[in-house]
Amino acid sequence: MDNLIISCITVLLSSIFLFLQSNATSTYNVLSFGAKPNGQTDATQTFLKAWSAACSSVQPATIYVPRGRYLLKAATFRGPCQNRITVRIDGTLVAPLDYWAIGNSGYWLLFIQVNGISVIGGNLDAKGAAFWACRKSGNNCPVGARSITFNWANDVVISGLLSINSQLTHIVINSCNNVMVRKVRTIAPDQSPNTDGIHVQSSTGVTIIDSRFKTGDDCISIGPGTRNLWMENILCGPGHGVSIGSLARNYEEDGVQNVTLVYSIFTGSDNGLRIKSWARSSTGFVTNINYRNIVMKYVDNPIIIDQNYCPNKQDCPGETSGVKISQVTYENIQGTSTTPVAMKFDCSPSNPCKGIQIKDIKLTHMNKKAQSFCKNVQGSKKGLIFPDSCI
Numbered sequence: 001m002d003n004l005i006i007s008c009i010t011v012l013l014s015s016i017f018l019f020l021q022s023n024a025t026s027t028y029n030v031l032s033f034g035a036k037p038n039g040q041t042d043a044t045q046t047f048l049k050a051w052s053a054a055c056s057s058v059q060p061a062t063i064y065v066p067r068g069r070y071l072l073k074a075a076t077f078r079g080p081c082q083n084r085i086t087v088r089i090d091g092t093l094v095a096p097l098d099y100w101a102i103g104n105s106g107y108w109l110l111f112i113q114v115n116g117i118s119v120i121g122g123n124l125d126a127k128g129a130a131f132w133a134c135r136k137s138g139n140n141c142p143v144g145a146r147s148i149t150f151n152w153a154n155d156v157v158i159s160g161l162l163s164i165n166s167q168l169t170h171i172v173i174n175s176c177n178n179v180m181v182r183k184v185r186t187i188a189p190d191q192s193p194n195t196d197g198i199h200v201q202s203s204t205g206v207t208i209i210d211s212r213f214k215t216g217d218d219c220i221s222i223g224p225g226t227r228n229l230w231m232e233n234i235l236c237g238p239g240h241g242v243s244i245g246s247l248a249r250n251y252e253e254d255g256v257q258n259v260t261l262v263y264s265i266f267t268g269s270d271n272g273l274r275i276k277s278w279a280r281s282s283t284g285f286v287t288n289i290n291y292r293n294i295v296m297k298y299v300d301n302p303i304i305i306d307q308n309y310c311p312n313k314q315d316c317p318g319e320t321s322g323v324k325i326s327q328v329t330y331e332n333i334q335g336t337s338t339t340p341v342a343m344k345f346d347c348s349p350s351n352p353c354k355g356i357q358i359k360d361i362k363l364t365h366m367n368k369k370a371q372s373f374c375k376n377v378q379g380s381k382k383g384l385i386f387p388d389s390c391i
Contacts, residue, residue: 025059025060025061025062025086026054026057026059026060026061026062027061027062027063027064028050028053028054028061028062028063028064029050029064029066030043030046030047030050030063030064030065030066030070031066032050033046033047033049033050033053034046034049035047035050035065035070036070037066037067037068037069037070037091038068038069039068039069039070039071039092039094040071041071042071042072042073043070043071043072044071044072044073044074044075047063047070047072047075048075048077050063051063051077051085054081054085055077055078055079055081055082055085055114056081056082057081057082057083058082058083059083060083060084060085060086061081061083061084061085061086062085062086062087062088063085063086063087063088064088064090065087065088065089065090065091065093065122066090066091067090067091068091068092069091069092069093069094070091070092070093070094071094071095071096072093072094072095072108072109073095073096073101073102074101074102074105074107074108074109074110074145075108075109075110076107076110076112077109077110077111077112077114078112078113078114079111079112079113079114079115079117079153080113080114080115081114081115081116083116084115084116084117084118084155085114085116085117085118086117086118086119086120087117087118087119087120087122088120088121088122089119089120089121089122089123089161090121090122091122091123092122092123092124092125093109093122093123093124093125094125094127095108095125095126095127095145096127097127097130099127099128099130099131099134099142099167100142102126102145102167103131103141103142103143103144103145103167104142104143105145106143106144106145106146107145107146107149107172108124108126108145108146108147108148108166108167109124109147109148109149110148110149110151111148111149111150111151111153112149112150112151112152112153113151113152113153114150114153115153115154115155116154116155117150117153117155117156117157118156118157118158118159119148119157119158119159119161120157120159120160121159121160121161122160122161122162123161123162123163123164124147124148124161124162124163124164124166124170125164125165126145126147126163126164126165126166126167127165128165128166128167128188128192128195129165129192131144131167132167132192132193135193136193144167144168144194145166145167145168146166146167146168146169146170146171146172146199147163147166147167147168147169147170147171148161148163148170148171148172149171149172149174150172150173150174150176150179151172151174151175151176152174152175152176153176153179154176154177154178155177155178156173156176156178156179156180157179157180157182158171158179158180158181158182158184159180159181159182159183159184160182160183160184161184161185162184162185162186162187163184163185163186163187164186164187164188165187165188165192165195166186166188166195167195168194168195168196169194169195169196169197169198169199169217169221170186170188170195170196170197170198170215171184171186171197171198171199172198172199173198173199173200173201173203173206174199174200174201174202174203175201175202175203175225176203176204176206177203177204177205178204178205179203179205179206179207180207180209181198181206181207181208181209181211182207182208182209182210182211183209183210183211184198184208184211184212185211185212185213185214186198186212186213186214186215187214187215188214188215188216189216190214190215190216190238190239191216192215192216192217193216193217194216194217195215195216195217196215196217196218196219196220196221197211197213197215197217197218197219197220197236197239198211198213198219198220198221199218199220199221199222199223200220200221200222200223200226200229201222201223201224201225201226202223202224202225202226202254203225203226203227203229204226204227204228205227205228206226206228206229206230207229207230207231207232208220208229208230208231208232208234209230209231209232209233209234210232210233211233211234211235212234212235212236213234213235213236213237213239214237214238214239215238215239216238216239217239217240218239218240218241218242218243219234219236219237219239219240219241219242219269220234220236220242220243221243221245222242222243222244222245222256222259223245223247223256224247224253224254224255224256224284225254225255225256226244226256226257226259227256227257227258228257228258229258229259229260230260231259231260231261231262231264232261232262232263232264233263233264234261234264234265235264235265235267236264236265236266236267236269237265237266237267237268237269237297237299238267238268238269238270239269239270240269240270240271240274241266241269241270241271241272241273241274241299241301242261242264242272242273242274243271243274243275243276244256244259244274244275244276244286244289245274245275245276245277245309246276246277246278246309247276247277247278247282247284247286247321247323248277248278248279248280248281248282248284248321248322248323249278250282251280251281251282251283251322252283253282253283253284254284255284255285255286255287256284256285256286256287256289257285257286257287257288258288259288259289259290260289260290260291260292261273261290261291261292261294262290262291262292262293262294263292263293263294264293264294264295265294265295265297266294266295266296266297266299266302266335267297267298267299268297268298268299269299269300270299270300270301271299271300271301271302271304272294272296272299272301272302272303272304272333273291273294273302273303273304273330273333274301274304274305274306275289275304275305275306275325275328276304276305276306276307276309277306277307277309277321277323277325277348278309278310278317278321279307279308279309279310279316279317279318279319279320279321279348280317280319280321280322281319281322282321282322282323283322284322284323284324285323285324285325285326286323286324286325286326286328287324287325287326287327288327289327289328289329290328290329290331291328291329291330291331291333292329292331292332293331293332294332294333294334294335295334295335296333296334296335296336296337296363297335297336298336298337298338299335299336299337299338300337300338300339301337301339301341301342301344302333302335302337302342302343302363303330303333303342303343303344303361303363304343304344304345304346305325305328305344305345305346305347305353305356305377306344306346307320307321307323307325307346307347307348307351307353308321308346320348320349320350320351321347321348321350321351322348322350322351323348323351324351324354325347325351325353325354326353326354326355327354327355327357328353328355328356328357329357329358329359330356330357330358330359330361331357331358331359331360332359332360332361333360333361333362333363334361334362334363335362335363335364336363336364336365337363337364337365337370338365339365340365340370340371341370341371341372341373342363342364342365342370342371342372342387343358343361343363343370343371343372343373343387343389344372344373345372345373345374345375345377345390345391346373346375346376347375347376347377348376349376352376352377352378353376353377353378353379354378354379355378355379356377356378356379356380356391357379357380357381357382358379358380358381358382358385358389358391359381359382359383359385360382360383360384360385361384361385361386361387361389362384362386363386363387364386369386369387369388370386370387371387372387372388372389372390373390374390374391377391378391379391
């Protein structure tokens with residue numbers, strides 16, 4: 001019996017050891033690699049050294065960024081890596097004051113070909129104001145940088161991140177699979193150009209929840225090749241709304257399908273729920289889009305499909321949109337429009353919008369009944385529709 005007990009204890013201890021070993025992690029503190037948290041000493045190479053060590057670790061690895069301010073120039077964190085990596089940030093990453101330092105790279109922080117990457121917490125301050133001023137002045141300016149980009153990455157988590165004053169888009173998710181974005185915030189002035197909160201394209205299985213966007217362009221922009229995108233509990237404004245498109249930039253273009261936005265609030269945004277495409281030939285399409293339980297507070301265009309998109313009416317193609325839009329559902333959309341036309345469907349004469357379903361809509365303008373506009377649209381209505389449906 002004693003031998004049996006000893007044998008059982010040995011097996012148990014061996015199992016615990018194997019469990020602990022399989023769940024062991026290696027932690028790499030950027031301070032150990034020489035990073036100075038003073039916001040003035042260039043920490044780019046120290047961060048890249050920490051990444052190299054973590055990426056080559058056979059165990060799951062954590063890169064830890066303690067409190068403080070860390071000056072970073074454009075940096076590429078490249079995979080593939082040996083195991084999953086968590087970048088845990090308690091501090092603030094700041095870009096150089098000279099916007100040229102990152103402005104011609106197209107990106108500031110780039111994660112590429114990394115699977116199992118998590119970015120937890122932290123603040124990003126890209127100091128974009130001088131870059132926006134350069135663009136406004138018409139002087140010779142760099143192309144601009146997106147603050148944090150994920151290219152060809154799978155099993156991604158972005159949680160608790162705050163991005164401030166990006167030169168261009170705050171967060172880019174491109175050609176990724178299985179991405180969770182939660183409790184992120186982006187902040188930029190409402191007149192800052194092209195500072196989209198999150199841009200998603202050519203990606204499948206992206207979830208964005210419990211997040212707030214105050215910015216100068218789309219709160220969330222959805223590009224070609226986006227599939228199975230779920231957005232929930234989004235606060236948008238100021239900004240240009242949640243936009244699919246613009247599409248039809250190119251003739252050969254992937255479609256957008258299975259996109260859902262629920263339980264969200266738009267406040268003072270230029271648009272609410274927007275689908276936009278240029279009026280030119282395209283192989284693109286938009287299908288199975290669902291908007292449910294949305295509140296609009298003083299939004300310029302609460303519901304809009306625009307297949308004649310041409311900002312500033314410059315260089316308009318003058319054709320008709322080839323993007324096929326179908327099976328779009330709007331359900332329980334309520335609130336106020338700052339413009340008389342609260343619901344606008346301006347669709348393509350060569351490819352009319354089909355299967356547009358509206359249910360329980362209540363949108364007003366200046367405490368009065370708002371208007372709706374329809375052109376080349378087919379669909380159905382159900383429940384209370386206010387303004388009167390033109391479908």
